[in-house]
Amino acid sequence: MTAAVDCRNVTVRFVTDRRTVTALHDVSFDVEPGGFLSLLGPSGCGKSTLLRVVADLVAPSSGTTTVFGTTPAEARAARALGFVFQDAALLPWRTAIQNVELPLEVGGARSLPPGAPTPKELLKLVGLEGWENSFPHELSGGMRQRVSIARALLGGPRLLLMDEPFGALDEITRDRLNEELRRIWAETGTTILFVTHSVYEAVFVGEQVLVLAANPGRVAARVAVDLPRDRDLTIRETPEFIRIVAGLRDAMGRRAA
Incomplete structure (x- = not known):
């Protein structure tokens, strides 16, 4: 089966007059069609940059990325992907x-x-x-x-890229939209890549979590979220949820340096 997203050894460097910054180093991962992958990590680990590579908004310095077997540019031209930013950016x-x-x-x-x-x-x-x-x-x-x-x-994009879409919202609204997003994903079958700083949000919405470490941005771990497909917020109180959260915190701590 052709992967919805397939990144292989992706490195992104930004060059200025003063220095060269490596935002991502040798990042590889894939997402199956209809999958839901949370991208989790601290500020500066390259989560948003990685999302923009997939969206054809940032060109990698090296490595390859495909979206449903085509280049990101071809996928964008074919309207195969949609993008949701942290700010709704509606015209007033x-x-x-x-x-x-x-x-x-x-x-x-x-x-x-x-x-x-x-x-x-x-x-x-x-x-x-x-x-x-x-x-x-x-x-x-x-x-x-x-x-x-x-x-x-x-x-009807086949891939939805979401860059901390609920980060600026209050906790109650954020929780409600987490549940709504799971429902929308189930109803549409759209593949989703979801960027977040929140461990709890990453586990609740995602089927898998890709943990990125910083300086430079790199893959620290990939963790399967072994929870029921149908879930509500009460699942965050279960031992299974708490175990996954603890594992992700451990992975983030071990690769932070």
Whole structure:
């Protein structure tokens, strides 16, 4: 089976007038179609850079990356991937549904692929039915992030890249959206790469966790999340969840230096 994402020996260096910084060094991993991989690590370990390599926003200095067997550039051109940033980045003068429709206007494709969910259906999927005509200032922070997820899903991308999408939200809203994201993943079958600083979030949302160490960014461990596919927040109190969290903390501590 062709991997959804396959990175092999990826190194990224940023060169300035003063010095060369190695953001990622010799990173290799893969994700199967329909998988959900959390990328976990401290600030400066290259999580966001790695996501941008997959999205064709950053060119690696060496190594290779494929997305469903094609280059990231080909995958982006084919609209095979969507991107959700930490900031919802909605246009304040456009309604929720108009913000979801935006990629159709700026991307040159005025119509959706056959069978792809409509903007209204996507807003329903993320729990915003009835809010289609609301402006961003009329929505809470969590609701705005739901709009950005719906926008990223427009056109039916096979891969969803999420860069700390809930990091700026309060804990209660974040927990609720973690559950919603699991539901959306189960309903759509979209492959997800999810960047987070939170060990608890990484374990709850992901099926596997890739731990990155810093200076330079490198793979420290890959841990399977051996928990039921159907899960709610109460699972965080179980011995199995606590065991996985402890293992990840240990992996992060051992490779921090």
